[in-house]
Amino acid sequence: MSNLMSGSKILLECLAREGVDTMFGYPGGVTLPFYDAMYDHPLRHVLVRHEENAAFAAQGYARSTGRVGVCCATSGPGATNLTTGLVDAMMDSIPIVALTGQVSTKLMGSDAFQEADTFGITRACTKHNFLVKTLADLPQAVHEAFYIASTGRPGPVLVDVPKDVFQAQAHYVPVTTIHLPGYKVHTDGHAGQIRRAAHMMWEAKRPFIYAGGGIIASNASGELKELVEILDAPTVCTLMGLGALPADHPNFISLPGMHGSYAANMGMTEADLLIALGVRFDDRVTGRLAAFAPHAKVIHVDIDAAEIGKNRAADLPIVGDAKRVLSKLNKILAELAPAHAAINADGRKAWWGQVRGWQEEHPLAPEFSTSEIKPQHLMAEIDRISGGKAIVCSDVGQHQMWAAQLIRFNQPRLWINSGGLGSMGFGLPAALGAQFANPGKLVFSIGGDGGFQMSIPELSTIASYGLPIKIIVMNNGYLGMVRQWQELFYNNRLSSVTLDCFPDAEKLAGAYGFPGRTVENPADLASALQTAVNEPGPYLLNVKVSPFENVYPMVPAGGAINEMVLCDAKPVAVAQ
């Protein structure tokens, strides 16, 4: 029944039981026994070029599939390099499990070579973490890690394994149950609260749906669409929620917040009922909290009880999984419809008139020029080629905001970006993970010239695995978002934001053995992108765009979201 196995093999067995097929990692001294066991194990290990990118790639895998992403690093520097990726996953509620090696238990605490207090350091970077000091505890810890990472509000979990635990031998008997008495997962919303929510929705004259990453995490897009259609309410999806409602759905407005559309922010400001689903009222969405949605009652559905009332008090809180709550809610809404739908129908019709008016007044429209490539032009072309279907992994900065504004996502898990933490260097390794998880899909990595240069080493990984990622660099020669803030709020004193040396894209890609090109004439953009997409392998397209373009609309830090700056040098304060 049971047989003598090493800790390394037992760990691989546990991973197999969790359905892990791919792991992103980087070996080192203390993980040698683990990597030796991998040598003849079917699990695919993807060798990245930096541990931080292993965590980002695991996120790309997780974000694009909903399954737990796995990354692995050695002790000391390997583990500390993972931390940015862990905090990033924490902020965006992404399920990943990180495995780290640790120095042997007898050396722990002795400042041994490559020793770091990984358990202590990652306490604040993870949803939970484990230090496994004996092999007897390993299977339990691994299964608990996957369970914690993937249930409730998802997040990163780290398992730290000392070298002697990898090496120890034991009779392996699979762990079939785990018990975490203090780990509370709220899934079903309160039935009475759900019924009250349905009544509030029909009673509203100006309902507005604010949907976020929670919809995607709980695979509730179908239920969201149903709700949107029963209630016929205008809907915004946050930066984390893009694709939760198809972008070509008539009720979809845009993303809200700091770089949200005029209609999205005015809609939130004027709504009398804000239906907040899987969102956390992030400061980038709400602007000045005291002035946010001042006329609205708030229904807040979230699986994390600590999110309720954290930033904005909820008039009607529902703690539960979005999918389960919405499917119940939709039933009740439909039941109530015959008697209630007509009551405020006129009011809601007028509300739509107002929202459509705002959309027409200031649409999120791309800009074009014949002399230079506008960043918005680039995003519009990517949107055209994608047709709402490609996976787009974005880095952080101006390009991220333009991409979020202008590229349509008609399904969830297509838009992959670092929302909460805003980690530059995220996009390319995330695309790597997403492409491994979705081998047949068109995957774009969009980065700025800043973020791209943070993850250049991964070009090597992409080349060595022949991943057909379309690497687009929106190159404006600046750290654009910082430059924009320096221009607008620091008297245009451009301090340390100039990136005046960028490698020749054709030579850079060529050095790794795949094609690349720089394009700067707007007339060439469409065909250059098409060439990139037609290429069966990876392609690096360096797109030189107008350097001083700013992202608008923009809500200045500390402003109310209806106080948007809509274009250069023409601040427009919109009063109600």
Add this chain to the structure above:
Amino acid sequence: MLQVISLLLENKPGALMRVTGLLGARGYNIESLTVARTTDSALSRMTIVVDVDPPLRKQVIKQMNKLVNVLQASDLTESPSVARELVLMRVRSTMEARASVLKEAEIFGARVIDSSMEGFALEATGDSEKLDEFIDVMRSYGEIEVTRSGTVAVTLEPRKLRLSSPVPTGAPKTTNTPTPANGVINA
């Protein structure tokens, strides 16, 4: 006003660090913290006294309840509860003052646990303000050395303890092959 938080948590390495880390990350200073095993040796009871801005108190409790090792975190500040603290004190006193020291100790309900030519070692319990007074009074007799335990508190109203049940391991589509009950490894 200080917030008194009572936690029931798993008696595991790192559990204390998770709780204090949560307060530390928000810049809160812990006034006192006590922790010890409960009758069930797998669990610990912790009492924390901490200065948290009143609007954030609920949030702190919710965040503590989210910790995997925490079975229950509750705010005892404004609910029926009793709180006590223990003081151990060494007081030096002159031969002439010994009788007065003992009298004073008796008033505060303190017990003598050691007596020597230099003075006494005393033990007192009570609420923190009363112990402050006790310490002040004793200081007037001579040099003192004080160790305080920090507050321990117990709620006076029964609270329902909601615990999660065991769950099966593995990927959702696990096979039905029977496996021995919860795996034990014999190294």
